[in-house]
Amino acid sequence: MFNRMFGKPKQETNALATLDKLNETLEMLEKKEKVLLKKMGAEVEKAKEFTRGKNKKAAIQCLKRKKLYEQQIEQLGNFQLRIHDQMILLEGAKATTETVDALRTGASAMKAMQKATNIDDVDKTMDEINEQTENMKQIQEALSAPIGAAADFDEDELEAELEELEGAELEEQLLQPATTAPAAPVQVPAGRQPTRPVPAKHTSKEEDELAALQAEMAL
Template identity: 75%
Template structure:
């Protein structure tokens, strides 16, 4: 997919192969020139030795001819040296261009991958995933709250408090009404008795003593004796 998005993979492959072939060709040519240079250096050295020999033999003309050959060999060696420098420069440029191309290809591939990922990841999908996560978190929160509630009979606390208030109000009302009822009974108006009717004795009826009072009376009687 990435190679399709990049654009022209065949052209890129051909360019890379051409660069590799060019570097190989330059390397081979450089090696050939170096071998030729060594051969020419040996030939120049030979002509130098021959010139020395002819000079010792007093053969001036032959010595000059050897020096001329030596100069020609040295000129060719210089040309080969310059050619080698050009080949080295070309190889450096090609290697730099190859590195730049590979870097650009890598960047292009990364950009295509990023574009593909962004295309596959839509903002609506992100919002949907976040909504699902929030919903799951809310459900989990409700479950935890439900599990944390105590297990009971389920009576409504408000109803229980209202009933308790009614009981307290009734008890308070009973306490307030009790002394009013007692005073009313003690201060009741006397009953009118018709003439000729004998009124019953108003002597108070002796109250029944308690057991404690009986015991106290018995004790006082014993002490009197």
């Protein structure tokens, strides 16, 4: 946040500027090294030409210059290595500094939040919530309590009356006759009429006694 408002810290800006300067120097040394390599290759070619021309002295001078270029190339290589080391150390230090700054910022933010949120305020807020919850519970109980004539009813009497009604209902169910299932309809083949059952002939009491006497005489 502060970086966006006031820019990057001075220490970080210096580190970035130093890294940029080291990169520029490294590129310059690499270019010089390429130039020296070309010159060294050219001296080797000249030495070969002088050797073919039997000019030994000139060939040796070419090889001497070649050696000088080799020494400069080696020196440039050492310079590049030192710059690489410096860049690695600087980048590591920059990462360490950024990490420390981030941790310091986090600690400051945590401290500010703890200061803004006092434990006493939290306890006070919880007490208010509990009080409001208890008040709401009492309001709900007051609204659900019976009023008027309903408040005068005796709950025990109502329960006793309900038990009597349940007992009477059960007794009535036990006294009812069991119902029989209706008989299944008889399937009659097509073209045939069902025969009607012959009603049983009712006999009088005298006829029954006469029949019984005749049966005894026959015996």
